[in-house]
Amino acid sequence: MSEAGDEELERDEESWAPGASAVDRALFNADGLLPAIIQEEGTGEVLMLGWMDREAMRRTLTEGRVTFWSRSRQEYWRKGDTSGHVQYVRGAALDCDADTLLVTVEQVGAACHTGTRTCFDGDPLEVAVGAAPAPRTTGAPAPTSAA
Amino acid sequence: MSEAGDEELERDEESWAPGASAVDRALFNADGLLPAIIQEEGTGEVLMLGWMDREAMRRTLTEGRVTFWSRSRQEYWRKGDTSGHVQYVRGAALDCDADTLLVTVEQVGAACHTGTRTCFDGDPLEVAVGAAPAPRTTGAPAPTSAA
Numbered sequence: 001m002s003e004a005g006d007e008e009l010e011r012d013e014e015s016w017a018p019g020a021s022a023v024d025r026a027l028f029n030a031d032g033l034l035p036a037i038i039q040e041e042g043t044g045e046v047l048m049l050g051w052m053d054r055e056a057m058r059r060t061l062t063e064g065r066v067t068f069w070s071r072s073r074q075e076y077w078r079k080g081d082t083s084g085h086v087q088y089v090r091g092a093a094l095d096c097d098a099d100t101l102l103v104t105v106e107q108v109g110a111a112c113h114t115g116t117r118t119c120f121d122g123d124p125l126e127v128a129v130g131a132a133p134a135p136r137t138t139g140a141p142a143p144t145s146a147a
Numbered sequence: 148m149s150e151a152g153d154e155e156l157e158r159d160e161e162s163w164a165p166g167a168s169a170v171d172r173a174l175f176n177a178d179g180l181l182p183a184i185i186q187e188e189g190t191g192e193v194l195m196l197g198w199m200d201r202e203a204m205r206r207t208l209t210e211g212r213v214t215f216w217s218r219s220r221q222e223y224w225r226k227g228d229t230s231g232h233v234q235y236v237r238g239a240a241l242d243c244d245a246d247t248l249l250v251t252v253e254q255v256g257a258a259c260h261t262g263t264r265t266c267f268d269g270d271p272l273e274v275a276v277g278a279a280p281a282p283r284t285t286g287a288p289a290p291t292s293a294a
Contacts (some may be wrong), residue, residue: 022272035182037193044191046184049247064277088277095266096259100196102267108279112243119242120249125169130211130235132255 022092023058027099033069036060036101038111041090047111048119050079057101064089066103085109169239170205174246180216183207183248185258188237194258195266197226204248211236213250232256 028034033051040047050068052060056076059067066087070077080086087105094101112119175181180198187194197215199207203223206214213234217224227233234252241248259266 022270025270035196037184037196039193046186046193046249048242049182049184061272061274064275086277086279088279089274090276092272092274093267094270094272095196096261096263096269097266098270100266102193106277106279114243116243119244119247120240122243123169123172123241123245125208125239125241127208127236127239128211129237130233130253132233132235132253 022061022094023054025098026054026057026094026101027097028054029099031071033071034099034101036066036068036103038066038087038107039102039104040107040111041104042106045118046120047087047105047107047117052101060089060101060103061092066105080108083109083113085111087111169208169241170201172245173201173204173241173248174244175201176246178218180218181246181248183213183215183250185213185234185254186249186251187254187258188251189253192265193267194234194252194254194264199248207236207248207250208239213252227255230256230260232258234258 026034032053034057036050036052036057038047038050039045050066051071052067053069056067056069059065059076059078065078065080066089067076067078069075086108087103088108089103089105091104092101110117112121114122116122173181179200181204183197183199183204185194185197186192197213198218199214200216203214203216206212206223206225212225212227213236214223214225216222233255234250235255236250236252238251239248257264259268261269263269
């Protein structure tokens with residue numbers, strides 16, 4: 001079942017051929033970047049989100065280590081080179097409209113520069129928890145229709 | 148251990164007070180948006196990434212259902228209203244620099260408008276798998292040092 005309009009940015013289907021490299025198929029934003037979600041392979045924890053340009057994505061897919069583009073420093077940043085908290089690449093996937101990358105990794109030590117395991121450990125928010133409505137229970141079976 | 152410069156965009160610490168609402172603490176980009184990673188609570192699967200403005204984030208945290216801002220349609224989009232593939236909110240967290248939101252959900256049906264369980268199911272990429280170097284093994288115990 002499809003949800004009309006769920007797709008965010010439309011891709012130009014003419015812009016790449018089947019067999020084009022993943023980097024060629026990826027859709028970068030106006031700044032030449034796409035968000036990369038980093039997930040621990042073993043536990044499924046979402047560790048962090050970073051940004052990659054074409055070259056950072058290419059390095060990540062080919063070098064076995066995650067490389068980001070640092071927006072603040074305007075330079076490539078290979079995770080762990082300073083801290084030792086390396087992210088070894090285990091898998092990667094583009095999303096349905098090719099504008100987000102998911103990278104599964106083996107994380108060495110803390111993923112977050114603050115020292116926590118993930119970048120999302122420090123600021124849990126209060127939420128109104130949602131729940132599906134209770135199923136209707138009736139004694140009679142649901143009517144079947146030929147229509 | 149901290150990694151100098153890992154932090155991407157610096158937050159203006161003066162711009163919010165302790166106790167400020169999560170929406171007030173969140174750092175939106177120049178378009179007034181932040182990326183929201185949606186993760187299935189039960190399985191840990193990363194389902195999709197969407198974008199939220201202040202109001203979409205407020206609704207998501209308070210209404211029990213995930214609401215995005217659709218960049219292509221320039222309107223709010225409450226996940227599942229068209230498809231039935233509702234995302235019930237179970238938890239949320241801001242990351243260390245408050246410019247990314249992680250929302251854990253109970254996903255009804257397919258998260259992706261293409262009909263797949265997640266938006267990352269359709270395009271797995273070839274990667275060079277990285278691995279930590281094998282530990283050095285020596286017969287002698289490591290020397291201890293008083294230094």
